[in-house]
Every structure is written in structure tokens, then in C-alpha cells.
Amino acid sequence: MPQAQTATDLSSTIAAELPYLRRYARALTGTQARGDGYAAATLEALIADREAFDVSLAPRVALFKVFHTIWSTSGGAIEEPAEDIDPLERVAQQRLADLTPHTREAVLLSALEGFGTPEISAVMNVSEAEADNLVRIGEEEVKSRLTGRILIIEDEPIIAMDIRSIVTAMDHACVGIARTRDEAVRMYAENEVDLVLADIQLADGSSGIDAAHDILSVNSATPIIFITAFPERLLTGERPEPTFLISKPFKEEQVRAAVSQALFFSSTARMS
Structure with a gap:
């Protein structure tokens, strides 16, 4: 028993x-x-x-x-990417293959899953020094020379300003901050956007998920990072699932890492 x-x-x-x-x-x-x-x-x-x-x-x-x-x-x-996969998945697969061996695992464990060096060491069965080195090399390869135009969908002014300060400090341009689904769709239509950072619950009761669907219906290759206190609600096994989720409350390094990787994987990102 x-x-x-x-x-x-x-x-x-x-x-x-x-x-x-x-x-x-x-x-x-x-x-x-x-x-x-x-x-x-x-x-x-x-x-x-x-x-x-x-x-x-x-x-x-x-x-x-x-x-x-x-x-x-x-x-x-x-x-080799299949012919029928999502455009972002194709780009991600091709660019991940170009990274130094094993750095993609270390970077994703660090940035996507929030593991520290001791945990990455245990997962990958390498020394902590090697784990730390793999993360460092991978992060440099991912974020080196990429800049992008970012749309923020967030109804809390303080959080929105915090996110904007983080991305602008990384030399990205913030094209606007939308508080509702309609504002987000309008701002996306009026600007060239390389990346969207989207909260789930918006000011007028509308949804950042619905705004994302509207945006993806215009351009399915636009990478979207969701910000939510309940990431498991977006990881249901149904398609499509977001690759990048930032859990609230978030840390600056989580935003920086997710933005860098999303732009690295995006076919719309520009080289500076």
C-alpha cells in the first residue's frame, strides 16, 4: 500500500x-x-x-x-524543418542549430525555465562551472547585435513603464503601450512591430490572448511573449501554445532574456 x-x-x-x-x-x-x-x-x-x-x-x-x-x-x-511547421518554429529550429553545442539547452533552462547554475548543472549532468560557461556563451550568441521594435500590451501603468524601461535599456524601440485589445490591434497596424509583450487581462475586460490572435491573423510570424500569473493556463497541449511566457511577478533578467531570445528566433528581427 x-x-x-x-x-x-x-x-x-x-x-x-x-x-x-x-x-x-x-x-x-x-x-x-x-x-x-x-x-x-x-x-x-x-x-x-x-x-x-x-x-x-x-x-x-x-x-x-x-x-x-x-x-x-x-x-x-x-x-531539417518540416514544410508545414509554423514560421516562427522554423526560424527557431534553424537558429538553434547554429548555436554552439549544448548552449541552447543551457540558455533555455536559464531564461525560459528560470533554473539557476546548480540546477542546470544537475539537469545537464555537467559541473557548475561548465553550466555557467554554457549559459554565458549562449546568451552572448543570442542577444549580440539584435534590436527590435516592440509593442507592449499592458493595462497597469507602473508595470508598463517598467517593461518599457527594460526594453529601451536594451536598445530596443517601444512603438507604443496598449491598454486594451482594440488599442493593441490599432497600434500594431500603425507601426512596424518585431515583437509583442502581452499581458493577459486588460483594462476594459478584454484579453491579451484575443489581441494576440488578431495580430497573428495579420502576420503569423510575429513573436509574442505573454505575461501572466498563471502560465499553466496557456500550456494545455492545444495548438498554438506560446513559446515564451513570463510569470508575474517577473524579474528584469527574465524580461531581458525572453526578449533577446524571441527576437533571435524571429524572422522579422533586424541586425543592428
Whole structure:
């Protein structure tokens, strides 16, 4: 009986962390289909050997470590993009393949998942010094010389000003701050926009998700970073899922990293 209870607890733990593993796997492989394939392989490995889940680690770290065992065994190769994949996924896949080996994993673990050096070291099974070096190299490759025009969709003035100060300090241009869905669509139509930072709940009760859908209907290659206190609500397994989510309350480095990576992966970003 205790063993059955342990199995149930492990299943619940994994279920809580699975949306984040799927998000990471999608960003790493460049497609939702391949990412989900690796996530499924991770679950199959845990079913076959529950001891692979290192209970001495935090649950998410332990789950990602199992994933990386499979990823490294398969060679971590990014295949030629399929003809029918989303435009942003195609660009992401091609540009990730150009990064120094293993830096894409380290950068995504750091910026997308918020892991620190000790956690990245555990997940990737490398020393902390090597993990730190991989993150540093990857961040330099991702953010070096990219500038973009950014639209902010945020109804809280203080938060909006905070985001604008962060992106302008990175030498990006803020083309406007929209407080509602209609304002966002209008500003997008009136400006050249390389990237959108979108809150979920807006001033008039409208949704940043709906604004994003309107924008993507005009240009499906526009990268959108969602800002939300409930990221798991956008990671449901349905298409499309956002690659970049910033959880509230956010830290400046999270915004900086997400913006740099989104522009790096975007076909609309300009080289300075």
C-alpha cells in the first residue's frame, strides 16, 4: 500500500511539472510535435524505471534531468524543418542549430525555465562551472547585435513603464503601450512591430490572448511573449501554445532574456 501511494504521489508531481517540460522541449527542438515526442519518451522512461526520478532534487529539476538523459542519448540533433511547421518554429529550429553545442539547452533552462547554475548543472549532468560557461556563451550568441521594435500590451501603468524601461535599456524601440485589445490591434497596424509583450487581462475586460490572435491573423510570424500569473493556463497541449511566457511577478533578467531570445528566433528581427 505505501508503495502504491508513492507511485500516486510521483504521478501527481510529474503531472504538475509536465506543462513546463513540454514548453521547454518545444523550444529546444523547434516544433511542438518533436517536443511532445521527447516529453512522451521521458514519461515512458519513468514508467519503466521510477528510480530514474532523483527524489533528492526538486521535482522539476528531477524531471528535466530524466528528459536530458534521453535527449543526450539521442544526440540532441535538430532535424531539417518540416514544410508545414509554423514560421516562427522554423526560424527557431534553424537558429538553434547554429548555436554552439549544448548552449541552447543551457540558455533555455536559464531564461525560459528560470533554473539557476546548480540546477542546470544537475539537469545537464555537467559541473557548475561548465553550466555557467554554457549559459554565458549562449546568451552572448543570442542577444549580440539584435534590436527590435516592440509593442507592449499592458493595462497597469507602473508595470508598463517598467517593461518599457527594460526594453529601451536594451536598445530596443517601444512603438507604443496598449491598454486594451482594440488599442493593441490599432497600434500594431500603425507601426512596424518585431515583437509583442502581452499581458493577459486588460483594462476594459478584454484579453491579451484575443489581441494576440488578431495580430497573428495579420502576420503569423510575429513573436509574442505573454505575461501572466498563471502560465499553466496557456500550456494545455492545444495548438498554438506560446513559446515564451513570463510569470508575474517577473524579474528584469527574465524580461531581458525572453526578449533577446524571441527576437533571435524571429524572422522579422533586424541586425543592428
